[in-house]
Structure formats: structure tokens, C-alpha cells
Amino acid sequence: MKLIRFGEQKKEKPGILTKDGIRKDCSHIFKDWDHSFFKNNGLEKLKKLNLNELPNVTKDKRWGAPVARPFKVICIGLNYKEHTKEAKMDIPTEPIVFLKATNSIVGPYDDITIPKNSTTTDYELELGIIIGKDCYYLESSQMAEEYIAGYTISNDVSERNCQLKRSGQWCKGKSFKSFNPIGPFLLTSDEIDDPNDLNMYLKVNSDIRQKSNTKNMIFDPTFIVHYVSQFMELEAGDLITTGTPSGVALGLKYNGYLKQGDELELGIDKLGVQKSICINYTC
DSSP states (O other), X not given: OEEEEESSTTOOEXXXXXXXXXXXEOTTTOSOSSHHHHHTTHXXXXXXXXXXXXXXXXXXXXXXXXXXXXXXXXXXXXXXXXXXXXXXXXXXXXXXXXXXXXXXXXXXXXXXXXXXXXXXXXXXXXXXXXXXXXXSSOSXXXXXXXXXXXXXXXXXXXXXXXXXXXXXXXXXXXXXXXXXXXXXXXXXXXGOSOTTSOEEEEEETTEEEEEEEGGGBSSOHHHHHHHHTTTSOBOXXXXXXXXXXXXXXXXXXXXXXXXXXXXXXXXXXXXXXXXXXXXXXXX
């Protein structure tokens, strides 16, 4: 199934996207696609609904992030070899883990706000994992499969000066307002045969900057979930964003950092297409 949310920011309602591309409203049955929904077997209940009986969402309704604000956004750094080369960093021997502010999440077509005085705002196309059940100290990667609710597109927008030159604390460059568009939908894991073989791309103003496949990850999704569970309890509805391939502005030989008016398009096989426009911060 494809889970979506719609409506004004901070007032989103839950829905689903049909195979015909029609958005259906589930808000009279479920409160939201949140921690409680996933933890209390909500996906199984959702699958039993007769979609034809659900009201349509009008086309003018904004697309929200496909899951409610999670308890945690967990990021994996340097998870593609070619990206480690362009960043001039060593290939990690185990996943690099950092956290990102949960209120950086916005919808798949919302604007990206470039921070005040920033000249090094960057994009990062990533596969996002949504956790389906609470877990802690998972014993194996194989066991981790049953704890993944589904997958989505995540743009881990980054302000490089704040990330890399101000005390080396990556979260400072990752957590600005609007710095994590996700969606357009969450595709449940039962509808993805192999998350380790998904083509992915990112364009800036029609210029293809990133083009890769999730098979090029150093650490795959199930290993990541297993690994992170050794250090913190993962909770239903949490987002793990799994690292970006090469082609980010940081590694280009020309100035490719984002500026006002730039249009981004991100796509991953089976997960749809996300689009954003960059705007400057205003008070």
C-alpha cells in the first residue's frame, strides 16, 4: 500500500494512494500514520479496508510528509563509496550515525528554505526507511526485515559550512527548517521485492546531478536497522535515512550549491517523484 498524508502543515490527515493515482481519505478511521498506528498493528487493519468506500481527497489539498513527525530521524553518513571519495573521507568500516531534528521534515512538494546567509546549501538524495515496530538489540539483519514498515524518498538537505566547519557537529548543518522533504508516499515493504536494487536520481533545474542504485550502498537497509538498534531503541514511525550517492554539490568542480529559484526533482524506483523549489529565508 501507499500511505500519504494531506492538508495544511501541522494539520495533516492520513490517506492512501490507489493504484490509479487517486488519494483516499482515511481520517475517519485512523488518527494518523504515527507511532501509535504502526505500533498497534495499524498496517494490517488498513489492508482490510474497502478502498472504494473511502472518500476522495480533492486535488487542491497539499501533500504532506507520508508519516507524522517521528520520535527520531536517524541518518547514515558516507554510505556510498563514490560519495566518500568526493567528500575526501575514508570509507567507513561501520555505519556513521547521526541525528537530525524531527521538525526539519516537510512534504514532498514543499519549498526548501535556504538558511540565512547560507552559500553552501546542498542536496542529498536518499532511501528512507520507516520503522514499523519498536525494537532494541536486534540479533541479526534478517530479523530486522520484519521491523521495517516501508520505504520512501528522503532529501537530507545539508548546509555544508555548518556541518563541516563549525565544530564538526553534522547535526548543525542538517536540522534547519524544511531540510528533510520526504515522500510523496510510504510504500509498504511487502510491495518492494528488493530494496537493494532500486534506481535513483536527483536533478537540479533538469541537470542530473545524482544517478545511482541502492545496490551501491556500503551497508544495506536491514543491516542498518540491525546496527542502529544496538545503540538506541528504534520506535515505530522513526525515520532512518540511509546515505546519499555521489554527485552532491560538495564534490562538484563548479559551484553547484542551491540558490533561490532552483528546482529539485528526486526519484527512486517504485517510490515516486519528489519536487521542491528553493527559496531564501525571510523573517
